Amino acid sequence: MTDTYKILVVDDEPDLEPLVLQRMRRQIRSKEYEFVFACNGVDALEKLNADPTIDMVLSDINMPKMDGLTLLQQLPDVDPNLRAVIVSAYGDMDNIRTAMNRGAFDFVTKPIDFDDLKITIARTLEHLAEWREALSSRDQLVALQNELSIASQLQQSILPRIPPVTEGCEVSANMEPARNVGGDFYDYFKLDDYIGLVVADVSDKGIPASMFMMSSRTALKGAAIGVREPEQVLTEVNNQLQQDNPTFMFVTLIYALFSPDSGTLTYSIAGHDPPLLVSADGSVTELPLTKGVALGIAPDVVYTQETVTLDPGDTVVLFTDGVTEAMNTDNQQFGMSRLTEVFDGNPPESATTANEAVFEHVRKFAGDAPQSDDITCLTLRRP
Amino acid sequence: MEFSHDRSGDTLVVNASGRVDGSNASDFLESLQGMFDPGDQRIILDLGGLEYISSAGLRVLLMAAQNLDKQNKSFSICSLTEAVGDVFRISGFDQIINVFPSVDDAKQG
Numbered sequence: 029m030t031d032t033y034k035i036l037v038v039d040d041e042p043d044l045e046p047l048v049l050q051r052m053r054r055q056i057r058s059k060e061y062e063f064v065f066a067c068n069g070v071d072a073l074e075k076l077n078a079d080p081t082i083d084m085v086l087s088d089i090n091m092p093k094m095d096g097l098t099l100l101q102q103l104p105d106v107d108p109n110l111r112a113v114i115v116s117a118y119g120d121m122d123n124i125r126t127a128m129n130r131g132a133f134d135f136v137t138k139p140i141d142f143d144d145l146k147i148t149i150a151r152t153l154e155h156l157a158e159w160r161e162a163l164s165s166r167d168q169l170v171a172l173q174n175e176l177s178i179a180s181q182l183q184q185s186i187l188p189r190i191p192p193v194t195e196g197c198e199v200s201a202n203m204e205p206a207r208n209v210g211g212d213f214y215d216y217f218k219l220d221d222y223i224g225l226v227v228a229d230v231s232d233k234g235i236p237a238s239m240f241m242m243s244s245r246t247a248l249k250g251a252a253i254g255v256r257e258p259e260q261v262l263t264e265v266n267n268q269l270q271q272d273n274p275t276f277m278f279v280t281l282i283y284a285l286f287s288p289d290s291g292t293l294t295y296s297i298a299g300h301d302p303p304l305l306v307s308a309d310g311s312v313t314e315l316p317l318t319k320g321v322a323l324g325i326a327p328d329v330v331y332t333q334e335t336v337t338l339d340p341g342d343t344v345v346l347f348t349d350g351v352t353e354a355m356n357t358d359n360q361q362f363g364m365s366r367l368t369e370v371f372d373g374n375p376p377e378s379a380t381t382a383n384e385a386v387f388e389h390v391r392k393f394a395g396d397a398p399q400s401d402d403i404t405c406l407t408l409r410r411p
Numbered sequence: 412m413e414f415s416h417d418r419s420g421d422t423l424v425v426n427a428s429g430r431v432d433g434s435n436a437s438d439f440l441e442s443l444q445g446m447f448d449p450g451d452q453r454i455i456l457d458l459g460g461l462e463y464i465s466s467a468g469l470r471v472l473l474m475a476a477q478n479l480d481k482q483n484k485s486f487s488i489c490s491l492t493e494a495v496g497d498v499f500r501i502s503g504f505d506q507i508i509n510v511f512p513s514v515d516d517a518k519q520g
Binding site for chain 2: 298401
């Protein structure tokens with residue numbers, strides 16, 4: 029044992045000090061225990077306040093100035109992690125019960141049987157060591173949770189909040205994170221006369237997923253600035269992400285480029301659910317899937333793109349599987365059919381109302397069921 | 412998730428059923444790897460009883476596929492339900508991992 033435990037013995041009988049020192053000499057010599065002494069409760073509190081390294085208190089009950097039971101009440105104020113053992117007269121159940129109610133860990137009876145006392149002290153200190161270890165793992169857990177919540181805040185903070193204001197284009201987006209740090213993100217940015225739009229979902233959760241999400245987002249934005257065609261953007265991002273990916277993480281996403289002037293939307297899909305098109309007349313269709321694979325898993329994947337033209341009043345809904353796989357309390361999934369029903373015969377008045385409608389329906393459907401995945405939806409409307 | 416497996420010669424057929432998502436994906440990987448023998452040359456994963464697979468589950472299949480590929484062993488999946496088949500088709504995993512309609516097709520493939 030490397031650490032010496034320090035034990036404060038509180039008794040008004042002066043005979044006890046030499047007796048303890050004599051009977052515990054082996055433990056003292058091996059630096060297992062160190063003893064300090066006080067002659068009453070007041071004296072004990074002074075010594076405890078002066079020396080925060082005391083681990084344990086062994087106290088008599090009947091003492092002048094301040095008795096042992098009163099001292100017990102004061103101990104948590106000095107150090108809530110102190111452990112106390114009370115020395116009482118044999119058969120004095122009333123005082124023993126009071127002492128236990130006031131937080132004493134254990135008791136020994138007079139006349140002190142030193143073999144019993146040694147066992148009691150050892151047991152008390154063992155408990156104290158376990159308690160301290162539990163406290164430190166709790167501290168570590170709290171620290172880890174803090175880091176997770178920082179990661180979650182980072183994830184939220186990279187999401188753009190103010191959609192680009194451009195005539196001929198309305199954009200609204202929202203991400204509702206699950207309790208764990210997840211890997212969903214959305215993005216929108218202006219590229220000359222176009223608006224770039226992204227909805228993405230990184231496999232798995234936790235800090236590694238959120239880091240992968242950050243690098244995916246940066247890679248995509250970087251590629252989008254340099255390359256015009258969405259299919260080329262995805263090819264380039266895939267090559268970057270799959271080069272060094274020992275964890276087999278991947279990201280599914282849609283990257284779309286919208287021209288507010290002409291109303292054309294060109295998109296390329298990397299292993300993601302295709303978007304929905306809500307026409308101005310309230311009919312809902314799934315846009316065609318393009319050729320491609322989730323980003324980051326295989327080299328030299330060929331991505332293709334599709335172009336559709338939005339008429340005024342048309343809305344496109346991009347989403348992650350957090351929407352369609354949201355569960356209710358009966359373990360049913362929200363599904364594509366319910367998502368379609370949100371808009372069927374009910375074309376949205378704006379990108380914002382379209383977005384709110386999706387979240388409102390999912391929330392209502394899920395009820396009290398816990399949210400297990402991030403929910404992300406981005407809506408684009410041609411006014 | 413529930414598993415069973417059947418070995419004949421150097422071919423191992425694993426049946427997996429239930430759901431795979433983020434909560435049990437690591438158990439899925441462990442159970443899967445626990446069933447492989449060094450002598451197995453061809454591993455066929457029959458997912459006929461699988462109701463649902465999330466992206467975390469796909470990641471496990473990807474890890475298994477790439478590990479086996481490194482050892483020059485063949486890995487394929489088969490008998491996908493419609494819902495699971497959609498996940499494979501949309502994610503593009505059907506282009507990365509060999510998918511067959513049935514165990515017999517997988518054995519011949």
